[in-house]
Amino acid sequence: MKLTSAPPQPAAIHAAKQWLPFTPNRDFLGEPRMFVSAHGSWYKSEDGRTIFDASSGLFTTPAGHGRTEIADAVYGQILELDFTPSFLRSHPKSFEAAARVAELLPHGMDKVFFVNSGSEAVDTAMKITMAYHRARRDASRTMFVSRERSYHGVNVGGTSLAGMVSNRRTFQGMTLPVVHMRHTLLEENRFILGRPPKGGELAEDLQRMVDLYGAENIAACIVEPIAGSAGVYVPPVGYLERLREICTTHKILLIFDEVICGFGRTGQNFAAQSFGVTPDLITMAKAITNGCVPMGAVGVSDHVYETILGSAPDETIEFFHGYTWSSHPVACAASIAALDIYKNEDLFERARDLSPYFLKRLDELAAVAGVIDIRGFGMLGSFEIDPQLLGFSGYELQKRLFDRGVHLKTTGNNAILAPPFIATQDDLDYVIDVLKETLNSPSQFNPLCHPK
Numbered sequence: 001m002k003l004t005s006a007p008p009q010p011a012a013i014h015a016a017k018q019w020l021p022f023t024p025n026r027d028f029l030g031e032p033r034m035f036v037s038a039h040g041s042w043y044k045s046e047d048g049r050t051i052f053d054a055s056s057g058l059f060t061t062p063a064g065h066g067r068t069e070i071a072d073a074v075y076g077q078i079l080e081l082d083f084t085p086s087f088l089r090s091h092p093k094s095f096e097a098a099a100r101v102a103e104l105l106p107h108g109m110d111k112v113f114f115v116n117s118g119s120e121a122v123d124t125a126m127k128i129t130m131a132y133h134r135a136r137r138d139a140s141r142t143m144f145v146s147r148e149r150s151y152h153g154v155n156v157g158g159t160s161l162a163g164m165v166s167n168r169r170t171f172q173g174m175t176l177p178v179v180h181m182r183h184t185l186l187e188e189n190r191f192i193l194g195r196p197p198k199g200g201e202l203a204e205d206l207q208r209m210v211d212l213y214g215a216e217n218i219a220a221c222i223v224e225p226i227a228g229s230a231g232v233y234v235p236p237v238g239y240l241e242r243l244r245e246i247c248t249t250h251k252i253l254l255i256f257d258e259v260i261c262g263f264g265r266t267g268q269n270f271a272a273q274s275f276g277v278t279p280d281l282i283t284m285a286k287a288i289t290n291g292c293v294p295m296g297a298v299g300v301s302d303h304v305y306e307t308i309l310g311s312a313p314d315e316t317i318e319f320f321h322g323y324t325w326s327s328h329p330v331a332c333a334a335s336i337a338a339l340d341i342y343k344n345e346d347l348f349e350r351a352r353d354l355s356p357y358f359l360k361r362l363d364e365l366a367a368v369a370g371v372i373d374i375r376g377f378g379m380l381g382s383f384e385i386d387p388q389l390l391g392f393s394g395y396e397l398q399k400r401l402f403d404r405g406v407h408l409k410t411t412g413n414n415a416i417l418a419p420p421f422i423a424t425q426d427d428l429d430y431v432i433d434v435l436k437e438t439l440n441s442p443s444q445f446n447p448l449c450h451p452k
Helices: 025-030 068-080 092-104 118-135 156-161 169-174 200-213 239-250 271-275 302-310 329-344 347-367 394-404 425-439
Strands: 035-039 042-045 050-053 109-115 143-147 178-181 218-223 253-257 281-284 296-301 371-377 380-385 409-411 414-417
Touching (some): 050 425, 068 329, 092 109, 092 329, 109 302, 118 156, 118 253, 118 296, 118 302, 143 200, 156 169, 178 200, 200 239, 239 253, 296 302, 329 347, 347 380, 347 425, 394 409, 394 414
Parallel strands (some): 143 178, 218 253, 253 281
Antiparallel strands (some): 035 042, 042 050, 109 296, 281 296, 371 380
């Protein structure tokens, strides 16, 4: 099969009415690259090429694309019960889906509040936090502590928490009171896979915030256990443990944003279990339905849930929050089907078993000129490039990789890999070989043909 470096440009694209998110729209419209179908671990482009999905969609699809089990569940649910309000009413599958998610959560975290995205999950977790402290008659706690280079969605709360400057610089006038700890990416930890040995002391930034602002004013500390979108920053040894200690001492809630690293990405159900640290709230989305239907959720500790409900008079709404689409019947059916796949095919265990080979092959990129860092944990990895050494940026890299048969996400000059759990060692070999060939051909390259 011969590949072309210039995909076709249909007339419909040139007259586009759509404004694409997180995309240089003018550049895209000049040279559009689009998928038209997907199956298993592979996408298909408009010109018939198959492209390996090295980022599981957008960290959404660990069980691979085109799962008939989920399609059948969605189809059946639409015919049986396509919609019901979740305000004052509900449906059986919402409770079943919540129970299935709760089975995966750490001990003591037994309640699930459904939303429609990771961004909504983060804003919901912030509201739960505020309601919790008000229920405790500790309403002065209105400040949140986040971290530099963090990503927590794009709603008002998540934008306020964001530690990535491009995600917040345009929207400063609408942000909430948030202070930021330093990020954990240290020069001395470059090219270390797994948990870096240095940097655990950076958790003391939270104590500094307590000392500066007063614990009585801090509602919660929120971190991604692994900072995914910024480029896979794995927590240093002792870092998350120390955050937990400080939060417990000062009655600050600890929130883990696991929208990216939840549902097996770290080899366990959630990163909380992989790192042995239990937060008070966990936000999740993406893989909760294998990416088939928009859905998100917040896992809530029993003590938070009981405090909020116990403070309200009988027959009153305890928590004034929710969405029209919360626990949508179709989303719940998709989630149950996805969780069945994860369980029946032992996909979290498969991810854990495949991780050493994935990280070993990823580590080979350290020998490529222009690669200035490699990081990874579980089935989540990243490498950083120097565009001056290579002659092209991370954005250009992902376009060149698309033309060669690999899809992945880039953030700045960080390329992020999150292969599907159904991937084989041969699939990973293909991805790394394409990466090497592309990185070693900075000025001109010949499109490769993958082995499928």
